Amino acid sequence: MIKVENLEKHFGTKRAVAGVTFSVERGEILGFLGPNGAGKSTTMRMITGFIPPTAGTVNVGGHDMVENPIPAKRLLGYLPENAPSYADMTVYGFLGFCAELRGLAGEAKKKAIHRAIEMCFLEPVMHQSTDTLSKGYKHRTCLAQSILHDPEILVLDEPTDGLDPNQKHEARQLIRRMGEKKAIIFSTHILEEVDAVCTRAIIIDRGKIVANGSPADLRARSELAGAVSLRVIGASADAVKSKLNLVAGAKRAAIVKEEGAVVWARAYPEAHSLNGTLARNVAEAMQREGWKFDELHTEEGRLDEVFRNITWSETAASKKEENKA
Amino acid sequence: MSDSVRNIWTISKRELGGYFASPVAYVFIVIWLLLNGVLTFLLGGFFEQGQADLSGPFFTWHPWLYLFLVPAAGMRLWSEERRLHTMELLLTMPVTAWQAIVGKFLASWIFLVIALALTFPVVITVSALGDADMGAIFTGYFGSAMLAGSYLAITCMTSAMSRNQVISFILAVVICFLLILPGIPQVTNFLLGAFPEKIVRLINSFSVYWHFLGFQRGVIDSRDFIFFVSVAVFSLFTTSVIIRNLRAG
Numbered sequence: 005m006i007k008v009e010n011l012e013k014h015f016g017t018k019r020a021v022a023g024v025t026f027s028v029e030r031g032e033i034l035g036f037l038g039p040n041g042a043g044k045s046t047t048m049r050m051i052t053g054f055i056p057p058t059a060g061t062v063n064v065g066g067h068d069m070v071e072n073p074i075p076a077k078r079l080l081g082y083l084p085e086n087a088p089s090y091a092d093m094t095v096y097g098f099l100g101f102c103a104e105l106r107g108l109a110g111e112a113k114k115k116a117i118h119r120a121i122e123m124c125f126l127e128p129v130m131h132q133s134t135d136t137l138s139k140g141y142k143h144r145t146c147l148a149q150s151i152l153h154d155p156e157i158l159v160l161d162e163p164t165d166g167l168d169p170n171q172k173h174e175a176r177q178l179i180r181r182m183g184e185k186k187a188i189i190f191s192t193h194i195l196e197e198v199d200a201v202c203t204r205a206i207i208i209d210r211g212k213i214v215a216n217g218s219p220a221d222l223r224a225r226s227e228l229a230g231a232v233s234l235r236v237i238g239a240s241a242d243a244v245k246s247k248l249n250l251v252a253g254a255k256r257a258a259i260v261k262e263e264g265a266v267v268w269a270r271a272y273p274e275a276h277s278l279n280g281t282l283a284r285n286v287a288e289a290m291q292r293e294g295w296k297f298d299e300l301h302t303e304e305g306r307l308d309e310v311f312r313n314i315t316w317s318e319t320a321a322s323k324k325e326e327n328k329a
Numbered sequence: 330m331s332d333s334v335r336n337i338w339t340i341s342k343r344e345l346g347g348y349f350a351s352p353v354a355y356v357f358i359v360i361w362l363l364l365n366g367v368l369t370f371l372l373g374g375f376f377e378q379g380q381a382d383l384s385g386p387f388f389t390w391h392p393w394l395y396l397f398l399v400p401a402a403g404m405r406l407w408s409e410e411r412r413l414h415t416m417e418l419l420l421t422m423p424v425t426a427w428q429a430i431v432g433k434f435l436a437s438w439i440f441l442v443i444a445l446a447l448t449f450p451v452v453i454t455v456s457a458l459g460d461a462d463m464g465a466i467f468t469g470y471f472g473s474a475m476l477a478g479s480y481l482a483i484t485c486m487t488s489a490m491s492r493n494q495v496i497s498f499i500l501a502v503v504i505c506f507l508l509i510l511p512g513i514p515q516v517t518n519f520l521l522g523a524f525p526e527k528i529v530r531l532i533n534s535f536s537v538y539w540h541f542l543g544f545q546r547g548v549i550d551s552r553d554f555i556f557f558v559s560v561a562v563f564s565l566f567t568t569s570v571i572i573r574n575l576r577a578g
Contacts, residue, residue: 053421055578074425082421084414084417084421088417089415090347090415092347092350093343101343102422105336105339105419105422105424107335
């Protein structure tokens with residue numbers, strides 16, 4: 005539904021987006037990750053036709069966004085960053101205005117507004133002016149605007165920003181529900197959200213895509229992925245470490261923490277695998293020694309670690325390059 | 330209704346609603362009417378002139394009154410959109426930038442025409458006092474609406490230039506003032522002392538003040554009409570260029 009090819013955006017000499025290519029199909033929820041200023045919002049603004057790309061193409065549902073913006077925009081629902089709304093309008097009036105611009109009128113318009121109000125839990129503030137709303141309600145008002153016309157494609161720029169934990173949960177469920185029938189792109193810097201909602205994630209740093217895959221794929225890139233963590237009671241840290249180093253399939257071992265007679269240790273695998281072989285090997289080794297352990301599990305890997313590694317090393321690498329130059 | 334007309338009307342309706350939703354519109358209209366009354370009846374010498382005529386005491390003030398009131402009415406049109414980031418919302422809707430520009434302009438213009446129409450008691454007064462030339466009064470009103478429209482288009486342009494309404498206002502006042510100057514009698518007389526008449530008339534023809542004079546006398550000259558329309562079209566076109574540049578970064 006959305007095809008983005010070699011998208012570039014330059015602001016003066018700064019390359020905010022430097023050659024981004026990806027596509028999103030119906031039924032996919034694409035999480036857009038990246039540090040602040042990585043080019044997430046700029047990319048989304050180009051996809052929704054707010055700013056024209058310096059180079060590259062955006063194709064939305066078969067329509068080129070630059071050549072043929074109106075039919076492309078009809079297919080889109082967009083929640084911009086900071087969720088803007090007209091301060092002098094009521095929630096109902098604002099949604100009515102947006103519905104009319106979306107070509108809805110009469111009974112259809114009324115129905116669409118009430119559906120959106122219901123989906124975004126806006127009943128209590130329906131007739132309140134938008135500048136008196138709390139941040140959460142403001143955000144949901146703008147979200148309601150984006151789903152008014154039941155679009156096939158949704159582009160949401162930080163849809164859960166400024167919501168409390170309950171509202172975040174609701175918003176995620178809403179996105180997941182809608183994602184079954186729509187193509188959704190949403191940006192966030194909350195990594196748990198990627199796990200909770202996305203079918204695929206893209207990490208973008210300094211205008212370039214540095215990772216693209218399912219959340220599980222990304223997690224597997226973590227150093228921690230496949231490592232076995234355990235808690236041993238009644239053995240010295242050194243003994244546990246040297247024993248773990250000898251376990252078949254373990255690359256190296258590390259002591260995480262030591263408290264009296266309790267040792268937290270971790271064995272890292274030679275090859276990434278979550279099939280549990282290493283865990284069994286570790287357990288057998290512990291039993292052979294006669295050490296007691298009350299906790300042992302295989303780590304799935306952590307997104308935040310992957311995120312930090314990828315975006316940090318990229319930044320560091322390019323800083324080095326800049327220094328050389 | 331075609332799509333573009335419907336979009337323009339939707340945007341105009343919202344903008345107009347915005348005017349009347351706050352007390353600003355009513356304050357604006359009251360000030361406008363008060364100033365008109367004071368200037369016409371006290372300073373304009375409406376009664377002293379002994380003629381049932383509006384051009385001297387009434388319309389002659391409009392270029393000066395609009396100079397402050399039109400920028401005040403139009404300064405928020407685009408700067409507010411920029412400040413609140415609603416421009417991003419508006420321009421990612423299935424509307425073109427032109428539809429938005431025209432819609433906003435139209436809304437403000439309708440508002441100004443409503444304010445202008447509310448000066449009707451002065452027409453009643455003048456026709457009760459004597460045998461007024463209704464034709465000249467009509468063309469005067471028509472010209473006044475055109476004048477307001479061209480000031481407003483300039484304000485649209487300055488409004489798109491800044492997200493700060495005050496800056497938009499000041500820029501609009503300055504530009505409109507520069508468009509009055511070349512036609513006022515004081516400047517014309519001064520220029521006549523220095524340049525041949527042909528050149529002075531050429532300079533005059535850049536002034537909204539000059540082009541408004543014909544309308545006050547009851548003449549709709551196509552040149553005057555075209556002047557106001559071109560100022561408006563040029564300014565609105567510039568608005569679209571500014572908005573395009575804003576989006577292009």
